Amino acid sequence: MSEGRVRGPVSQLVQASGAVEVPQTSAPVFPRGRLPVLAVEDLSIRLLLHRERTRSIREYVIRMVKGRKGERDEFWPLRAISFTVHSGEIFGVIGANGAGKSTLLKVIAGIIPPSVGSVVVRGRIAPLIELGAGFDPYLTGRENIFLYGSLLGFSQKELERRFARIVEFAELEEFIDVPLMNYSVGMSARLGFAIATDVEPDLLLIDELFSVGDAAFKEKCEARMETFKAKGVTILLVSHDLKLIQDTCHRALCLHHGQAIAIGPTDKVVAEYNKFSTLSSPS
Amino acid sequence: MATNPVRSGMYLADHSSTGPLRTILRYRELLRQLVIREIKLRYKRSALGFAWTVLNPLLAMIIFTMVFSKIFSGQPHYPLYVFTALLGWNLFSLGTSRGLDSVVLNGPIIRKVFVPKAIFPVAAIVSQIVNFVFTLVPLFLLMIATGAGFSLSLLWLPVPLLSLTCFALGIALLLGTFNVFFRDVKYFYEAGLLAWFYATPIFYPAEIIPSKFKLLLHLNPMYGLLESLRAPIYQGTAPAAVALISGLALSLATLAVGWIVFHRFESRFIHYV
Numbered sequence: 001m002s003e004g005r006v007r008g009p010v011s012q013l014v015q016a017s018g019a020v021e022v023p024q025t026s027a028p029v030f031p032r033g034r035l036p037v038l039a040v041e042d043l044s045i046r047l048l049l050h051r052e053r054t055r056s057i058r059e060y061v062i063r064m065v066k067g068r069k070g071e072r073d074e075f076w077p078l079r080a081i082s083f084t085v086h087s088g089e090i091f092g093v094i095g096a097n098g099a100g101k102s103t104l105l106k107v108i109a110g111i112i113p114p115s116v117g118s119v120v121v122r123g124r125i126a127p128l129i130e131l132g133a134g135f136d137p138y139l140t141g142r143e144n145i146f147l148y149g150s151l152l153g154f155s156q157k158e159l160e161r162r163f164a165r166i167v168e169f170a171e172l173e174e175f176i177d178v179p180l181m182n183y184s185v186g187m188s189a190r191l192g193f194a195i196a197t198d199v200e201p202d203l204l205l206i207d208e209l210f211s212v213g214d215a216a217f218k219e220k221c222e223a224r225m226e227t228f229k230a231k232g233v234t235i236l237l238v239s240h241d242l243k244l245i246q247d248t249c250h251r252a253l254c255l256h257h258g259q260a261i262a263i264g265p266t267d268k269v270v271a272e273y274n275k276f277s278t279l280s281s282p283s
Numbered sequence: 284m285a286t287n288p289v290r291s292g293m294y295l296a297d298h299s300s301t302g303p304l305r306t307i308l309r310y311r312e313l314l315r316q317l318v319i320r321e322i323k324l325r326y327k328r329s330a331l332g333f334a335w336t337v338l339n340p341l342l343a344m345i346i347f348t349m350v351f352s353k354i355f356s357g358q359p360h361y362p363l364y365v366f367t368a369l370l371g372w373n374l375f376s377l378g379t380s381r382g383l384d385s386v387v388l389n390g391p392i393i394r395k396v397f398v399p400k401a402i403f404p405v406a407a408i409v410s411q412i413v414n415f416v417f418t419l420v421p422l423f424l425l426m427i428a429t430g431a432g433f434s435l436s437l438l439w440l441p442v443p444l445l446s447l448t449c450f451a452l453g454i455a456l457l458l459g460t461f462n463v464f465f466r467d468v469k470y471f472y473e474a475g476l477l478a479w480f481y482a483t484p485i486f487y488p489a490e491i492i493p494s495k496f497k498l499l500l501h502l503n504p505m506y507g508l509l510e511s512l513r514a515p516i517y518q519g520t521a522p523a524a525v526a527l528i529s530g531l532a533l534s535l536a537t538l539a540v541g542w543i544v545f546h547r548f549e550s551r552f553i554h555y556v
C-alpha cells in the first residue's frame with residue numbers, strides 16, 4: 001500500500017457521516033477537482049410484481065379480465081441509495097441475506113438498470129460477480145477464454161496478448177484444448193478467475209470472496225488482490241465476512257431491506273450493523 | 284403495458300454511454316465469438332459436422348425434385364429453382380426462429396454480465412449469412428449441373444441478400460422482444476412459419492396461384508425478396524427494379540421498427556429471462 005493509505009477514513013467529502021437516513025443530495029455529484037470513480041445517487045430499483053410475474057398470454061388474458069383491483073404490489077429491492085467511491089478507495093457493502101447487496105453490485109455492473117436515480121461509473125469495470133458466466137461446456141478452455149473474454153469486453157488482440165498469462169495463472173497448460181465439461185469445478189473456477197482478473201480495471205466489483213481451488217491457488221488469488229490494492233485500484237467489496245470488511249475497507253455501506261442504514265468509516269458502519277442485527281433478530 | 288409512473292433511472296458507464304449501435308460495434312469480438320460458437324456447436328458430435336449446413340438444403344431440394352418435378356415440368360431447371368429459394372428461405376426462417384429465441388436462451392449470460400442484448404439476435408442472423416455463403420458452393424455446382432449458366436447479373440446478389448438479412452433481423456428483434464414477455468410467441472411463430480413456407484412460391488411457380496389470391500401473394504414480403512434472389516441466379520437477369528427497391532425499403536423499415544421496439548423494452552428483459 002502506498003502513500004500511507006492504510007485502513008481508515010479516506011474521503012469524507014461526500015457523506016461520511018454514519019447517516020441512518022440517507023439524505024437526498026442536491027449538490028453536484030462530482031466535487032470539482034476530484035472525480036469519484038463511482039457515484040450512486042438516489043438509486044432505487046422498483047419491481048411491479050404483478051407485471052413482472054406474467055409469463056404467458058393465458059395468464060395475461062386472465063389478468064385483463066379480472067382487472068387489477070388497485071394492486072399495490074410494488075417491491076423495492078433497493079431504495080434511495082446514495083454514495084460515492086473515490087479513486088483508490090476500498091469500499092465495503094454489508095448486510096443480511098436479501099438486503100440488496102448483490103442487486104446493488106449488479107446495478108453498478110450495468111446488468112440491472114436503475115428505476116430511479118443515477119449510477120455513474122468512470123473508467124473500466126472488472127466485475128468479479130459470477131466468474132465464468134457464459135462459459136460453454138462444449139468449447140475448449142482456449143475457446144472459452146476468447147468467448148468469456150469477449151463477453152467482458154476485451155478485444156481479440158488484448159486476449160491474444162493475455163492468453164499465455166491467463167493459462168499460466170490458471171495452471172491449465174495441459175488441459176487448455178480439452179472441452180470445459182471435462183474440467184473439475186475448481187479448474188473452471190480458476191480459469192474464470194484468471195480471465196476476469198487479468199485486467200487493469202479502474203473499478204473492481206467483488207461479490208463475496210471466492211474460495212477457488214486449493215490453498216496454493218487461494219494464495220495466488222490473494223496475491224493478485226494485493227497487487228490491485230497496491231496499484232490503487234478502486235474496489236467495491238460485498239461480503240458477509242465482517243472481519244474481512246473491517247480489515248480491508250476504508251469505508252462501508254450497510255444495507256437492510258434495500259435501504260442504507262449506515263454509510264461511513266468501516267468501524268462505525270460495522271458497529272451499526274451489529275447493533276441493528278441484534279435488535280432485529282434476538283436469538 | 285401500464286405506464287411507468289416512476290421516471291426512469293440513468294446509468295452511465297464507459298460501456299453504456301455510447302448508444303446501442305456503438306456498443307454493439309465495441310462488442311464485435313463477442314459477436315465473432317458467438318457466431319463461431321453457433322457454427323461450431325450446431326453439429327457437435329455429428330460425423331459430418333459442418334457439412335450438414337450444405338447437405339440439409341441439398342436433401343430438401345432432392346426430395347422436392349422427386350415429388351414435384353413432374354408436376355411442375357414447365358419449370359426449367361426445377362432443382363435450381365427450388366434450391367435458390369430454399370437457401371433464401373432458410374436464411375430467413377432459421378435466422379428469425381433462432382434469433383427470436385436467442386435472448387431467452389442467453390438469459391444466464393444476461394443475468395450475470397453486462398452485454399448489449401441485441402448482440403444475440405444479430406449473432407443468430409450473422410451465423411445464417413455465414414451458412415448461406417457456404418451453400419453458395421453447391422449452388423454454383425448445381426448451376427453448372429443443370430446447365431443454367433452464369434451471368435454477370437450475379438453481381439446483383441448482395442442486394443437481395445442485404446434485404447433478406449435486414450428483414451430477418453427486424454423480425455427477430457421484434458418477435459424476440461415479445462418472446463421475452465410471452466414465451467408463446469416462439470410456438471406461434473413456428474406454426475406460422477410453416478404456413479408462410481407453403482404460402483410462398485418456393486417449390487412451386489407463382490403462376491399456379493389463382494388470381495383471386497394474387498393480392499395475398501403480393502402482400503407477402505418473402506415473395507418479392509425471394510424473387511429478387513432468384514433473378515440473378517436462376518433467370519440470369521437483374522432483379523426487377525420494383526421488387527428490389529420495395530423489398531429493400533420494406534426490409535429497412537422492418538429493421539427500424541424491430542430495433543426501436545427492442546431497445547424500448549430491453550431494460551426490462553433482466554426481470555424476465
